[in-house]
Amino acid sequence: MxxxxxxxxxxxxxxxxxxxxxxxRKYEEIRHxxxxxxxxxxxxxxxxLADETITRVLSKVPEIVEGYxxxxxxxxxxxxxxxxxxxxxxxxAKEQIxxxxxxxxxxxxxxxxDREAEYECLDKCLAQLxxxxxxxxxxxxxxxxxxxxxRRELARRYGxxxxxxxxxxxxxxxxxxxxxxxxxxxxx
Amino acid sequence: xxxxxxxxxxxxxxxxxxxxxxxxxxxxxxxxxxxDYKEEVLITEEELxxxxxxxxxxxxxxxxxxxxxxxxxxxxxxxxIAQALNSxxxxxxxxxxxxxxxxxxxxxxxxxxxxxxxxxxxLAALILVLVAGGSILVYWLMSHERRADYDAxxxxxxxxxxxxxxxxxxxxxxxxxLSFRGTGExxxxxxxxxxxxxxxxxxxxxxxxxxxxxxxxSDGSEVFTLxxxxxxxxxxxxxxxLQIPAQMLTPQVYQLEIFEKRADATSESPSTFPLNVAExx
Numbered sequence: 276m277x278x279x280x281x282x283x284x285x286x287x288x289x290x291x292x293x294x295x296x297x298x299x300r301k302y303e304e305i306r307h308x309x310x311x312x313x314x315x316x317x318x319x320x321x322x323x324l325a326d327e328t329i330t331r332v333l334s335k336v337p338e339i340v341e342g343y344x345x346x347x348x349x350x351x352x353x354x355x356x357x358x359x360x361x362x363x364x365x366x367x368a369k370e371q372i373x374x375x376x377x378x379x380x381x382x383x384x385x386x387x388x389d390r391e392a393e394y395e396c397l398d399k400c401l402a403q404l405x406x407x408x409x410x411x412x413x414x415x416x417x418x419x420x421x422x423x424x425x426r427r428e429l430a431r432r433y434g435x436x437x438x439x440x441x442x443x444x445x446x447x448x449x450x451x452x453x454x455x456x457x458x459x460x461x462x463x
Numbered sequence: 464x465x466x467x468x469x470x471x472x473x474x475x476x477x478x479x480x481x482x483x484x485x486x487x488x489x490x491x492x493x494x495x496x497x498x499d500y501k502e503e504v505l506i507t508e509e510e511l512x513x514x515x516x517x518x519x520x521x522x523x524x525x526x527x528x529x530x531x532x533x534x535x536x537x538x539x540x541x542x543x544i545a546q547a548l549n550s551x552x553x554x555x556x557x558x559x560x561x562x563x564x565x566x567x568x569x570x571x572x573x574x575x576x577x578x579x580x581x582x583x584x585x586l587a588a589l590i591l592v593l594v595a596g597g598s599i600l601v602y603w604l605m606s607h608e609r610r611a612d613y614d615a616x617x618x619x620x621x622x623x624x625x626x627x628x629x630x631x632x633x634x635x636x637x638x639x640x641l642s643f644r645g646t647g648e649x650x651x652x653x654x655x656x657x658x659x660x661x662x663x664x665x666x667x668x669x670x671x672x673x674x675x676x677x678x679x680x681s682d683g684s685e686v687f688t689l690x691x692x693x694x695x696x697x698x699x700x701x702x703x704x705l706q707i708p709a710q711m712l713t714p715q716v717y718q719l720e721i722f723e724k725r726a727d728a729t730s731e732s733p734s735t736f737p738l739n740v741a742e743x744x
Contacts, residue, residue, distance in 0.1 A: 308495040311505065315478060317534035348495045356488070393547045401551070416513070416552035424617045427690055445506045448548075455544055 283333045290340045290347055305348050309355050316359055324362065328355040396458035400451050408447045415444045474507040479527035512545040612711050613687060619660065619706035620689055626697070627706060632659040634709075638736050640666035641703070641721060649716055649737035655744070658709040663719070663738075667694045667703040675722040676705055677733070681715045712740045 291305075292298040309328055313321035331354050343350065401409050414429060430440040476482050477490050494501045514520045515528050532538040618624060629635035636650050652661055667674065674692040679685055694701040703721070717740060720733035 304498055305495060308501055311501070312491050312494060314535065314537045315508075315531075317531065317538065319535050321535070321537055346496050349492060352492055352495045356491075390543075390547070393543060394551065397544075397547050397551050412548075413552045413555055416549055424621060424690070425614075428613060428617070431688065441506050442502065445502065445509060448509060449505070451548075452544055455547075456540070 280333065283336045286336045286340060287333055290336065290343075301348075305351050308348070309351060312352075312355065313359065318359065318362060324355070324358060328358055331358070392459060393455065396455045397451075399458060400454035403454060404447065404451065408450075412444060412447045412451065415440075470503075471507055474504050475511060475524075478504070478508055478511055478531065479524060480531045481527060508541075509545070512541055513549070515542065516545045516549050612708055615708045616687060616689065616706075616711065619708065620692060622691070622693055624706075626695060626704060627660055627662055629662065631655075631657045633662055634658050634660070635662040635664060636738075638663055638665040638719075640668050641723065641734050642666075642668045649739040652712075652738055652740045653743045654709055654712065654714075654740060655742075661707045661709055661712060661740075663705040663707070663736075665703050665721075665736075667701055667723070673724045674703055675724060677720040677722075678707070679718045679720065681717065686711060686717070714740055714742050716740075 288295060288298040288302060291301040306325055306329065309325035310321045313324045318324045328351060332351055335354075339350065401412075404412070411433065415426070426440065427437055430437045433440060433443075435443065473482070473486070473490065477487060482490065490504075494504055511520075511528065512532075515525065515532075520528060532542055619627075627633045634652060634654065636652055638650060654661070673690075674694075676689045676692055677685060678687055689705070692703065692705065694703045696702075697704075705719075717738045719736040719738055721736070722733045
């Protein structure tokens, strides 16, 4: 890491928030948002694209910080959007050269080989959750076709409003997903 | 459509790649500037994944979903984890597995045959644990039975469920119209050994959007709450029908409270109907 990079990164954090702790949290929040946005846009390696976005913002920080008005996150977004267009153009150019038959969207069930590994990781990660969280997430997903009434009753049993239950289950699931990804040796 | 429903629909359209560039940007800007909104999008994504895995997406949505979620390894991984979680949850009841019988038997034998004081104390502790464990097991069995009853209740009253016809196994009782606001003499309900379902019918009269029913025992404790009950059209009349599994009822006087819920989510104070349940041979 060069001195300039370090200086720019320090300036970036200060731009996000004068409080270093809050700035760190905001940085992580923005990076995570960029990753999920690239994923939703179908980016092949969302994490790399998010980091590329941050690198581009970093290189511009000394010029923009002074005069910029508004939420810095929106600047990151504008850079990410430009990068997404570049990636699409690159992919289109590549598709014209390569055999179109091979470029068809891969089938969803074409990666069955590591199903057992996923199951094992899930088992291991569920075991790491607090017992109450484990019970809740298994109950939440237990029905083949969960009905609204079933989940409303579940929320009542846990003394939560239905939306609070959605949020709680999502947070448990996010922890679980991160653990499974780590267990499988995959990013995020 | 309520704002929250409109918002969720917009998020679904985004995740399915059905928004135009302008709306897509608006939504993504909210994601990057508002963590709560991002969480809502992530939750909606989980729900979409679940619907895909359960096969409950419409054909059009399924096509869009497949296009969007087969484009990158990260998206495909989300599907695989959703599939794994669903099948895992279906196979694993969240109940503590019993310990192996052999080790229990062996330990018990050793404890009973020892004269060591420590082991005798251990035996006492074990008996305490067994009593506590037995109580937990009994409690679990009872709560499991209650859950089965409640599931049956939900099935009988969900939107579009079958309207049972009165016969030996179905006891049908008419209650005063909702506009009378309940009270009055208790309605008698006689259960026989053949009775499987108790059906309550009343004229909802008014402009309620849906109803909430709460059944309470004579001591005030709640038997169940049912949300979002809808009136049915029977012989060109709007009738509110509540179908209750007979095993949920025991001989006593119950209070049935019916709340009318209007389209704007407001509800009035409930109408209360006393029900005198008795068993006849």
